[in-house]
Amino acid sequence: MKILKAMYFLTLALALMVYACNPPAKKESKSSKAANKVLRYSSITGLKSEKMAYYKKLHxxxxxxxxxxxxxxxxxxxxxxxKEIEGKLYLFSYFEYTGTDFAADMKKMAADTTTQRWWKETAPIQIPLPDAAAKGETWSPMEEVFHHD
Structure with missing residues (x-):
């Protein structure tokens, strides 16, 4: 009887440990799922080869x-x-966005004086691709063709 009682308490303790380490998933509402959605962005631009060391030091x-x-x-x-390709340097950027209004967040970033000073340091040493240059921008957006979590 003592062995059965001990096994019962041992089983109960193990069950509690498993539960504590892996609680059941909470049901999320549609709005909370949307708020937790991660959007991935990538872009590309060129880099002046004579400024590569400075760009690395800055970052x-x-x-x-x-x-x-x-x-x-x-x-x-x-x-x-x-990445160097055929003697030219290219920068590839990637980030994940978790907010709900990308345009508003980008306006907030662009209005920041410290960020503006940073861009005055980095933009002149980058070489926009033709599509970005035509719009007065530095980075060209890239299309995601594959992703796996």
Whole structure:
């Protein structure tokens, strides 16, 4: 009888541990699912080869105010990659957006004076692709053709 009682309490303790580590998923409303949706953005631009070292140095010590504004504007998991193709340098950026109004967040970022000063440092050393240059922009958006979570 003592063995059965001990096994019962052991089983109960294991069940509680499993529950504590893996509580049942809460049902989410449609609005909370929409609010948690992650949108992925990527873009590309060129980089002046003689400015590559400066660009890397600048981003190795990115300004706190710029990083803070990026986060405030619901941008996460932001990366920029560098690739040389046929003797030309290209930058590829990727980030995830978790907000609900991308246009408003981008306006908020563009209005930030620290971010404006950052862009005055980075824009002149980048080489916009023709589609971006035609619109007076630096980065060209890229189409996502595959994603796997």
């Amino acid at each position: 190795a010590a990115a300004w706190h105010g710029v990083l803070k504004k990026i986060t405030e504007c619901n941008i996460h998991n932001y990366s920029i990659y560098l």
